[in-house]
Amino acid sequence: MSSARGxxxxxxxxxxxxxxSAVIHAILLLFALIALFPVYLMFNAALKTSAELFQSFxxxxxxxxxxxxxxxxxxxxxxxxxxNSMVLSTSTxxxxxxxxxxxxxxxxxxxxxxxxxLFLLVLTGLMVSETSVLxxxxxxxxxxxxxxxxxxxxxxxxxLGMTFGVFLMTxxxxxxxxxxxxxxxxxxxxxxxxxxxxxxxxxxxxIMSLALIEFMWAWNSFFFPLVIATKQWLMPMSVRIIDxxxxxxxxxxxxxxxxxxxxxxxxxxxxxxxRSFHRGITFGxxxx
Amino acid sequence: xxxxxxxxxxxxxxxxxxxGVWIFYPILNALALSFFDSPxxxxxxxxxxxxxxxxxxxxxxxxxxSLYHNIIWVLLSIAIPVVLxxxxxxxxxxxxxxxxVYASVYFIPHTVAAVCAxxxxxxxxxxxxxxxxxxLETIGLEGxxxxxxxxxxxIAVNMIGSWSYFGFCVLIFMAGLQNISPELYDAAMIDGAxxxxxxxxxxxxxxxxxxxxxxxxxxxxxxxxxxxxxxxTNGGPNxxxxxxxxxxxxxxxxxxxxxxAATMSTILTVVILVLSVVVIRQIVTEDEGD
Numbered sequence: 001m002s003s004a005r006g007x008x009x010x011x012x013x014x015x016x017x018x019x020x021s022a023v024i025h026a027i028l029l030l031f032a033l034i035a036l037f038p039v040y041l042m043f044n045a046a047l048k049t050s051a052e053l054f055q056s057f058x059x060x061x062x063x064x065x066x067x068x069x070x071x072x073x074x075x076x077x078x079x080x081x082x083x084n085s086m087v088l089s090t091s092t093x094x095x096x097x098x099x100x101x102x103x104x105x106x107x108x109x110x111x112x113x114x115x116x117x118l119f120l121l122v123l124t125g126l127m128v129s130e131t132s133v134l135x136x137x138x139x140x141x142x143x144x145x146x147x148x149x150x151x152x153x154x155x156x157x158x159x160l161g162m163t164f165g166v167f168l169m170t171x172x173x174x175x176x177x178x179x180x181x182x183x184x185x186x187x188x189x190x191x192x193x194x195x196x197x198x199x200x201x202x203x204x205x206x207i208m209s210l211a212l213i214e215f216m217w218a219w220n221s222f223f224f225p226l227v228i229a230t231k232q233w234l235m236p237m238s239v240r241i242i243d244x245x246x247x248x249x250x251x252x253x254x255x256x257x258x259x260x261x262x263x264x265x266x267x268x269x270x271x272x273x274x275r276s277f278h279r280g281i282t283f284g285x286x287x288x
Numbered sequence: 289x290x291x292x293x294x295x296x297x298x299x300x301x302x303x304x305x306x307x308g309v310w311i312f313y314p315i316l317n318a319l320a321l322s323f324f325d326s327p328x329x330x331x332x333x334x335x336x337x338x339x340x341x342x343x344x345x346x347x348x349x350x351x352x353x354s355l356y357h358n359i360i361w362v363l364l365s366i367a368i369p370v371v372l373x374x375x376x377x378x379x380x381x382x383x384x385x386x387x388x389v390y391a392s393v394y395f396i397p398h399t400v401a402a403v404c405a406x407x408x409x410x411x412x413x414x415x416x417x418x419x420x421x422x423x424l425e426t427i428g429l430e431g432x433x434x435x436x437x438x439x440x441x442x443i444a445v446n447m448i449g450s451w452s453y454f455g456f457c458v459l460i461f462m463a464g465l466q467n468i469s470p471e472l473y474d475a476a477m478i479d480g481a482x483x484x485x486x487x488x489x490x491x492x493x494x495x496x497x498x499x500x501x502x503x504x505x506x507x508x509x510x511x512x513x514x515x516x517x518x519x520x521t522n523g524g525p526n527x528x529x530x531x532x533x534x535x536x537x538x539x540x541x542x543x544x545x546x547x548x549a550a551t552m553s554t555i556l557t558v559v560i561l562v563l564s565v566v567v568i569r570q571i572v573t574e575d576e577g578d
Contacts, residue, residue: 024379027376027379028376028379028380028390031372031376031394031454032390032393032394034451035393035394035396035397035451035455036393036396038397038400038405038408038409038412038451039396039397039400039408041408041411041412041419042404042408045411053417054417057411057417057418057419058419058422099302099303099306100303102299102300102302102303103299103300103302103303103304105299106295106296106297106298106299106300107296107300109296110293110295110296110299111296112293112296112297115296118300118304121304121312122303122304122307124561125307125311125312126508127508127557127560127561127564128311128315128557129508129511129512129514129533129556129560130512130514130533131512131514131532131533131536131537131553131556132314132315132318132512132553132554132556132557132560133310133311133314133315133318133553134536134537134540134549134553135314135317135318135321135540135546135549135550135553136313136314136315136317136318136321136550137310137314138540139317139332139546140309140313140314155310156310158306158310159306159307159309159310159311162303162306162307163307163311166303191295191299216399219401220399220400220401220402220403222401222402222403222514222515222518223514223515223533223537227537227541238401238403241403241404241407242403242519245407245519252411255407256407256408259403259404259407259408262401262403262404263399263400263401263404266399266400266401267396267399270395270396270399271392274392274395277395278391278392278395278459278463281456281459281460282459282460282462282463
């Protein structure tokens, strides 16, 4: 039996809990709004006319200008830039993923002399940026005659994500039970067979995560393409946008359209494969 | 004794050779270039100048300023998105499905290319038609020319970086929190620990791995970033937001002073290496002290 006093106390405890939960929800929602607002602005601006934009950035478009997209893609020739982005990201993704899977398998499954040191050496690659290697990479590409070529954009870009890839694959492969691999070896499987038929199927989600992240990085990449692709026909989307901005500073609606064209494929990819993205991003951070 | 096995080396060889050509060789080459100079622009008739480039750098106010801005950027990025990410992850802990929805929404800005983020935020900050000043003026505060004011431009641009980075931090910390068993919290509650105490004495210590990772990742990212500032301000106004990446780009691609730019690259690499090692060592030592 609870006294009146007790229940009042209980009620105040309840209302305190309720308050607390309301405040937490408000905070969580506020940051969700902050996260989404610029994205809203981007899409909103892309669908307005310039005149409408200058009246208000916030209001929804009265007459959505879908033709902005056709204008940018066809008349301004951005279809080509989109194609360039696709070639750059797909090639970078494949190159990085294949090499990282092989190295990850080597590091995770075997014991060999110098393993720790070699792994550490690979990891130091994480600390290297485009700007740290710009000049030698530029000169190397020049010597190889690869400035203003797809290969010239892809080769250094793939190196930037490779350390992460090797790290991620090694961590994932280490989680595969040794017994499975040993059993396959006893059954007479060669290394590549074991990798293909035993390890790969188990690691498919991990490889998928890596491939997605590498694709996103290459898609959004800017620095190497800016330096290496100075000819308009080769520029990927990210660099063409800046080119456009330089020439039409106040064509906000058109600039917005170009940003939406760059962003939308990645947004869709992310929304469809969130779990895979999340797994790839968090895995490396939390193992040892 | 097992006999020498070549196979593991064959598996890792492609990665090592690839990184060797595109990462390690360039790093060493940049170091080598820093001791030379060339008579004109991009020519490669190098002559030895010893530490001359480094001496010049020490007298280059603009370079020192840019390095200082990078350090400020590291601190701002830890103070804002990392701390925010930690708090939001703590608030999300123990929630059901809504937790994942929030985390996904917070992560969306991280998928926006820095180039696009910079463009959109330039509109948000626009002094005449931008929504930020409109909002401030509506609630009776004074708007400012955010990206044109030397005293606040760096913070204003960092807000763009924070916007795209905090969701990444939430994700890492949230995953880290999942590994913490709820019994620890129950035990702390029974011992009379309040929410704040639980946060500081249970959550933080157990998230140490995630925190080290995020700190090192933040330092590296903050020292080397380029795209965002290049598009948002290109270092202006009056170089108040210039960073090392911009200086390197400017001296090499615009002025053709490759050796001078390579010297900056070398310093950048060393600074990143030293800062990362300091953070890792600091936290590893604490670990041994436990």
